[in-house]
Amino acid sequence: MNYLEIKDLRAQIEDxxxxxxxxxxxxxxxxxxxxxxxxxxxxxxxxxxxxHEDYEVTSGSAILDGEExxxxxxxxxxRLGLFLAFQYPLEVPGVSIANFIRAALQGRLxxxxxxxxxxxxxxxxxxxxxxxxxxxxxxxxxxxxFSGGEKKRCEILQMAxxxxxxCILDETDSGLDIDALKIVAKGVNQMRNPDRGILVITHYxxxxxxxxxxxxxxMWEGGIALTGGKELALELEAKGYDWVRxxxxx
Amino acid sequence: MNSxxxxxxxxxxxxxxxxxxxxxxxxxxxxxxxxxxxADFRKESWEYYRAHTSPVHKDExxxxxxxxxxxxxxxxxxxxxxxxSTSVIDSSEEDLKEKGVxxxxxxxxxxxxxxVLEGLSNLKGPNLGADKxxxxxxxxxxxxxxxxxxxxxxxxxxxxxxxxxxPDGRVRFYRTIMILEEGANATLVETFISPNNQxxxxxxxxxxxxxxxxxxxxxxxxxxxxxxxxxxxxxxxxACRDAGVRCCSLHLGSAQSRFENLAIAAEEGAEIDxxxxxxxxxxxxxxxxxxxxxxxxxGRSDLLYKNALLDQSKAVFSGIIKVEAQAQQTDAYQTNRxxxxxxxxxxxxxxxxxxxxxxxxxxxxSTIGEIDxxxxxxxxxxxxxxxxxxELLVNGFLDEVLKRLKNEELADLLREHLKGKFSR
Ligand SMILES: Nc1ncnc2c1ncn2[C@@H]1O[C@H](COP(=O)(O)OP(=O)(O)OP(=O)(O)O)[C@@H](O)[C@H]1O
Ligand SMILES: [Mg+2]
Numbered sequence: 001m002n003y004l005e006i007k008d009l010r011a012q013i014e015d016x017x018x019x020x021x022x023x024x025x026x027x028x029x030x031x032x033x034x035x036x037x038x039x040x041x042x043x044x045x046x047x048x049x050x051x052h053e054d055y056e057v058t059s060g061s062a063i064l065d066g067e068e069x070x071x072x073x074x075x076x077x078x079r080l081g082l083f084l085a086f087q088y089p090l091e092v093p094g095v096s097i098a099n100f101i102r103a104a105l106q107g108r109l110x111x112x113x114x115x116x117x118x119x120x121x122x123x124x125x126x127x128x129x130x131x132x133x134x135x136x137x138x139x140x141x142x143x144x145x146f147s148g149g150e151k152k153r154c155e156i157l158q159m160a161x162x163x164x165x166x167c168i169l170d171e172t173d174s175g176l177d178i179d180a181l182k183i184v185a186k187g188v189n190q191m192r193n194p195d196r197g198i199l200v201i202t203h204y205x206x207x208x209x210x211x212x213x214x215x216x217x218x219m220w221e222g223g224i225a226l227t228g229g230k231e232l233a234l235e236l237e238a239k240g241y242d243w244v245r246x247x248x249x250x
Numbered sequence: 251m252n253s254x255x256x257x258x259x260x261x262x263x264x265x266x267x268x269x270x271x272x273x274x275x276x277x278x279x280x281x282x283x284x285x286x287x288x289a290d291f292r293k294e295s296w297e298y299y300r301a302h303t304s305p306v307h308k309d310e311x312x313x314x315x316x317x318x319x320x321x322x323x324x325x326x327x328x329x330x331x332x333x334x335s336t337s338v339i340d341s342s343e344e345d346l347k348e349k350g351v352x353x354x355x356x357x358x359x360x361x362x363x364x365x366v367l368e369g370l371s372n373l374k375g376p377n378l379g380a381d382k383x384x385x386x387x388x389x390x391x392x393x394x395x396x397x398x399x400x401x402x403x404x405x406x407x408x409x410x411x412x413x414x415x416x417p418d419g420r421v422r423f424y425r426t427i428m429i430l431e432e433g434a435n436a437t438l439v440e441t442f443i444s445p446n447n448q449x450x451x452x453x454x455x456x457x458x459x460x461x462x463x464x465x466x467x468x469x470x471x472x473x474x475x476x477x478x479x480x481x482x483x484x485x486x487x488x489a490c491r492d493a494g495v496r497c498c499s500l501h502l503g504s505a506q507s508r509f510e511n512l513a514i515a516a517e518e519g520a521e522i523d524x525x526x527x528x529x530x531x532x533x534x535x536x537x538x539x540x541x542x543x544x545x546x547x548x549g550r551s552d553l554l555y556k557n558a559l560l561d562q563s564k565a566v567f568s569g570i571i572k573v574e575a576q577a578q579q580t581d582a583y584q585t586n587r588x589x590x591x592x593x594x595x596x597x598x599x600x601x602x603x604x605x606x607x608x609x610x611x612x613x614x615x616s617t618i619g620e621i622d623x624x625x626x627x628x629x630x631x632x633x634x635x636x637x638x639x640x641e642l643l644v645n646g647f648l649d650e651v652l653k654r655l656k657n658e659e660l661a662d663l664l665r666e667h668l669k670g671k672f673s674r
Contacts, residue, residue, distance in 0.1 A: 050631045054623075078633035090628040094646025103642055104632035141646070158632065 036219030081165030148175030185210030280330025295388035311379035376512035515549030530563025
């Protein structure tokens with residue numbers, strides 16, 4: 001029950017198969033990392049799990065705490081407890097961060113319940129302070145005119161506020177300066193707990209020095225090609241993806 | 251009982267009870283207490299109505315409009331009695347009398363203070379297509395509101411007015427007369443609502459806003475009628491020397507509505523802002539016609555109309571900026587943006603310029619955009635339901651217009667109405 005289990009997942013877009021029989025299990029309480037070359041399908045995996053309807057799932061399953069999420073609507077998947085920090089967060093003009101996150105929390109309540117505004121702002125400001133986001137941002141439109149790093153922090157802010165059971169962070173470290181990287185890593189580490197599974201997608205070993213993963217997977221042409229401990233990231237950094245190719249041929 | 255109109259009026263109307271002389275006479279009879287000039291003005295307007303022949307289907311000003319939906323033919327004209335009190339004025343400004351302000355229902359002012367309305371026949375309609383309906387509004391007006399603010403007087407708080415639509419099968423004509431004398435400053439907010447969710451009736455609001463030199467007039471109209479109603483908004487706004495007029499219409503209700511807006515920068519340095527927001531659901535129709543007319547130099551006018559269209563709703567926008575030869579150094583802008591939230595929603599946009607002066611800054615633009623699927627996915631992926639996501643995106647889209655009000659209190663008031671549109 002207590003894991004996100006992906007089995008034999010195949011998905012395509014416009015008749016091009018991108019995920020080709022992928023298997024991966026993320027238990028609660030663990031942090032896993034996925035590394036892999038550009039175009040290997042990392043973002044596709046995260047979007048398929050989040051319920052993006054452009055991708056056609058042709059086989060397989062993704063079970064979140066016992067429930068099949070493939071075929072569910074994105075909002076239902078989110079409410080079940082999956083969170084995706086986008087590689088490229090979208091701009092939503094005219095919708096303030098405060099209203100956006102509030103709507104997301106409201107979506108988790110029964111129809112006759114409403115959010116207590118005072119408690120909400122207390123939580124929101126608390127999370128913002130932790131992540132070094134100026135409180136003025138609450139009234140700014142979501143991601144509009146944000147720098148690359150500000151967008152990524154804002155993703156983590158949403159994650160912290162929504163307290164999901166499983167988090168997928170798609171290259172949240174890309175575009176962050178060194179200080180921001182540390183802050184974001186701290187934010188993620190604070191969310192590590194026995195009731196939460198985390199998957200970080202990254203190109204850089206450096207992030208994994210701050211967020212120490214329990215397992216590292218290498219994604220290759222739409223599947224998980226190698227799995228190891230945190231030292232696998234170091235090995236990859238040293239040897240490059242040609243090494244993976246050779247390993248696979250061997 | 252009804253006279254046949256021989257097809258000379260709106261082409262879909264074969265029976266026209268408004269043209270029935272005995273009905274008009276009965277109406278006038280009921281209002282025999284009015285000053286003679288008013289009776290003459292009604293009669294003259296009614297005769298214009300009868301004489302006016304415009305084959306609407308050939309009229310460029312009705313292009314793209316499913317005008318049959320806006321026909322009045324199925325509705326009964328109002329009676330002349332001052333029946334129920336249908337409009338409620340809420341003014342927290344206490345010393346209106348002291349300040350010499352005239353504020354009251356149209357019929358009240360006509361009875362108690364008719365001199366304020368003596369210039370009524372000089373206040374023209376927008377005449378952007380629904381000319382006949384405006385003649386009717388002049389002939390049959392019995393409801394509405396009059397606000398006259400004397401020279402140099404500022405009203406700090408907005409005057410709030412709530413108008414109730416007539417009962418099923420009826421038309422009611424509301425006149426809004428807002429006149430600000432030199433240097434005066436006032437805000438008028440009018441809300442139109444229905445007595446219930448069923449009654450199919452027609453509300454016709456014909457407003458004239460006049461800001462004399464250095465005056466600042468703000469007028470907000472909220473149309474939140476039930477979904478069986480029809481609505482006409484026929485507005486003329488005029489700004490004199492260095493005066494400012496800011497107008498905003500929020501259209502949420504009615505099955506169909508036609509709004510015509512004529513804004514005249516009549517004297518040097520006049521400034522006019524025309525704002526419009528509409529949210530369409532079901533098969534709602536918003537038919538919008540505007541004209542920014544610059545008659546004098548150094549004027550500025552800026553129009554921003556935004557329509558968010560869900561389901562099978564439809565908006566038509568047709569606007570013209572006209573700058574006369576003498577109106578040099580005019581800045582005039584016109585923007586119409588449409589957001590389609592459904593593949594069946596529809597928008598037509600016809601912006602236009604007619605510039606006779608050579609030293610002006612003018613631009614017009616229009617966009618018809620669909621909802622960005624990736625943006626929607628982003629919202630959904632946060633657990634926000636599709637309906638709430640659409641509401642957020644619509645509010646986000648309209649926010650630009652609300653900001654232009656430059657008054658958070660008024661913006662919040664409109665936001666409240668917008669909320670209601672989505673909780674229905
Ligand atoms: N909407 C789409 N239409 C066509 N091809 C797509 C689409 N989305 C993804 N692809 C293709 O699928 C492949 C995998 O893309 P994906 O974004 O999942 O890679 P990635 O592993 O996240 O790469 P990166 O490290 O660059 O972020 C790429 O070849 C990409 O071009
Ligand atoms: Mg990617």
